[in-house]
Amino acid sequence: MTDAQLFDLIRKDAGKGIAAITREYGGLVYAVISRKLSGTHVDKSEIETCAADTISEFYLDLDKFDLNKGSIKAWLCTIAVHNAVDILRRNMPLSLDEEKAVSEHSPENEFEDREMRRTVLDAVKSLGEPDREIILRKYYLGESSVKIAARLKMTVSNVDTRTSRAVEKLRHDLEDWRK
Amino acid sequence: MSNKDFFDILTPRELDEILPDDFDASLSKAALKRIEKKALRSAGLKAPKLRLTVILPAACIALAAGVGLLALSAISKNRIGVEYVGSSSAVSENSMTSGDESIVQTVKTKHSDREISFIDFTDGTTRSDKVKCTELSEFYTDFDKAEELMNSDTEPYYGNDDTLYYVDKGYAADNNNVTDDKSWNNYVIVCKQQDEILWTVKFPTLGKDRGDDELSIELVKETDAGAAVIGQVTHWNEVTESSLSHSSVHGFVTRIDKDGNKLWTHNFDHGFNDEYVLNVVDNGTSWTVISACDEYNICVTKLDLNGNELKFAISEPGFKILHADNAVKLDNGYLVQLSTDEGTRLVRLSDDGDIVDVFAYRESDGYDYTITDIVKSGDKIYLSAYYEIPYPENSVSSYAESANQLTSMLVESTAAVLLICDADSGQVTSCVWAPAVYSRRLEITDSGIIWDIEKISGVSFFPYADSFNTSIKCRVYRCTFDNNNELINCEDTGKYNMVYKVV
Known part of the structure; x- marks a missing residue:
């Protein structure tokens, strides 16, 4: 189902629309939240609730979302990260870096932020496939090498080697920014 | 910033630049279904229909009695008995006794037809049958005091009243109650008869x-x-x-x-x-x-x-x-x-x-039964079951300013049902329905049915991360019915059981 069809469906029949979005992107949203909350004592049911809240928030604020500014998948991922960070904030103080990563950017910093984001984007895009997907699965969804290997039909050691090389390249490309 | 936070600063449009088209993550069907249900509730798309289901029978009883007057009389400091003033021929009274014999409550019953769906997954058909049902009125107790709940015993157990098996992890049952660090990794099965430990067996x-x-x-x-x-x-x-x-x-x-x-x-x-x-x-x-x-x-x-x-x-x-x-x-x-x-x-x-x-x-309105016990007796199958009607999550956070408010919500959204079915066809031939309780153990004797039901007594909850972890303490009542499903009495066993759920 395309984004336009999903948008249309959720407007016409909210129940069916939410069901379709959950089917389509529920796993992705869950994985993003799960990765963000890894290392905390938040349990699976709370992650599920957070994923559900992400989807319902998308529906309740439907008018705010502009498909020209991002796909449903990307909007959901962004909301999911914010919701997960809210949980982190409630339960433990965030590091400065984490605050920086999720805070609303001030106009003064907007230029710098945009540059920063562009640097990250270019660096990730320059990895090429399948390294880009491996890195996204590893660090955005928190998937294990075993799972990635099974999905991409590669060996685990191949995934690990590619991850290691890609991270090294990212480190190099983002060196200035990371400082 | 760690590697895993690289992408969190990106806008949706920027994310789209790097996310592959078929970028997804698998999750079990069951988990997706739970997320969907929670999302629907969170979006306010599933109203708590239950309240009507549960409250209406009580209201109908009062109306049928032509009086509509419900007198609540305090019997003890933390228990309240219910008396319906006036009566109807359709309604009969039965006593319910508690551990303290002086405390007697009245449980009303009435007969009604309930529609129960039978879904046959073998041939993909669904059948709804109207079934003669004995309905119990809700019996009220004040929610138990927090300190009383804390002091009450809720050890999980298997078996029956004569022989109980406890499963303990991390404790050696040496001298009944000694923690042995060396056996921290052990499971211990404890067999008890009337509070006496008969034997213990370790599973290292x-x-x-x-x-x-x-x-x-x-x-x-x-x-x-x-x-x-x-x-x-x-x-x-x-x-x-x-x-x-x-x-x-x-x-x-x-x-x-x-x-x-x-x-x-x-x-x-x-x-x-x-x-x-x-x-x-x-x-x-x-x-x-x-x-x-x-x-x-x-x-x-x-x-x-x-x-x-x-x-x-x-x-x-x-x-x-x-x-x-x-x-x-x-x-x-x-x-x-x-x-x-x-x-x-x-x-x-x-x-x-x-x-x-x-x-x-x-x-009939689609709520699944959770079955807690099955007994086969003669040509009948008896199923002890309960169902819960979901309520919007937002209402939980707004309602649940106190444990008592949350307890009231749970009381309104839970009901138990005892299904009596034909062992060959599976068709439900009669039933017993009880509001505001969970179902538990079932025993069939020559003289009738013994059904343990659990009255929600109190709830403790931990509002956290947009969900509530609730520990529901239930007081166990033992209800006895004759072979025609007519209630003989309900006895307060003085025991408690815990039900855990996340809402």
Whole structure:
């Protein structure tokens, strides 16, 4: 189902629309939240609730979302990260870096932020496939090498080697920014 | 910023630049269904219809009585009795006694037709039947005081009132109550009769030397030949390039005789990656073991009382199997209650272990029954079940300013039902319905039915991360019915049980 069809469906029949979005992107949203909350004592049911809240928030604020500014998948991922960070904030103080990563950017910093984001984007895009997907699965969804290997039909050691090389390249490309 | 936070600063449009088109992550159907339900509730799209269902019968009783006057009289500082002033011919009264004989409450019953759906997954049909039902009025107690709830005993147990089996992890039952650090990794089965410990049996984990092995005890079932202990051992396979395997789980059954001697352990390995043992049916001279092989197949293994395998069969019911909380012997096979990723399913198996039927019962408005006990008696099957009606999550956070408010919500959204079914066809022939309680154990005697139901007594909750972890303490009442399902009495057993849920 395309984004336009999903948008249309959720407007016409909210129940069916939410069901379709959950089917389509529920796993992705869950994985993003799960990765963000890894290392905390938040349990699976709370992650599920957070994923559900992400989807319902998308529906309740439907008018705010502009498909020209991002796909449903990307909007959901962004909301999911914010919701997960809210949980982190409630339960433990965030590091400065984490605050920086999720805070609303001030106009003064907007230029710098945009540059920063562009640097990250270019660096990730320059990895090429399948390294880009491996890195996204590893660090955005928190998937294990075993799972990635099974999905991409590669060996685990191949995934690990590619991850290691890609991270090294990212480190190099983002060196200035990371400082 | 760590590697995993790289992407969190990107806008949706920027994310789209790097996310592949088919970028997804798999999640089980059951988890997706839970998320969907929660999302619908969170979006306010599923209203708590229950309240009407539960409240209306009480209102109808009062109206039918032509009085509409409900007098609540305080009987003790933390218990309240209910009296309906006036009566109708359709309504009868029965006494309910508590541990304190001076406390007598009145439970009203009435007869009604309830519509119960029978879903046959074997041929894909659904049938709704109007069933004669005995309905109990809600019996009120003030929610117990916090300190009383804290002091009450809620040890989980298996077995019946005569013989109880407790499963404890991490404690050696030496001298009844001594914690032994050396046995921290042990499971201990404790057999009690009338508060006296008869025996204890340890199940040591393989922990210290093999930290990647894990043992769990799932169920202890009393049989004529002693206790059947069901558990699983997890072995984590080494990950290699050729075997992208995960853990492998193998169930076991151990027989303990009535003196507490561990006689034998049968390990299950029929060549599947995982083989979870779920339940045991006592055939008298043999045990039939129900297991889930690789989660999607039902495996039925018949063991003699020395642990030797007599027969093995495998069938695929068409869904993912999570638990088999109950299993009973039928005249020509078995009835197994399975929790699956699609809800509760009843599976009828032949003597040879082949699937004959897969079916489920539901409230007519679609709420699934959770079955807590099954008893076969004569040509009837008795199912003890309950259902919960979901309510919007937002209402929980706005309602639940106090434990008592949350308790009230739960009371309104829970009901138990006792289904009496024809053992051959599965058709429900009559039922008993009770609001505001959970169902539990069932016993059929010559003189009638003994049904344990659990009145929600109090709730503690932890508002956290957009969800509530609730611990629901329930006071156990034992209700006795005659062979026509007429209530004789309900007795307060003084015992408590815990129900845990996240809302």
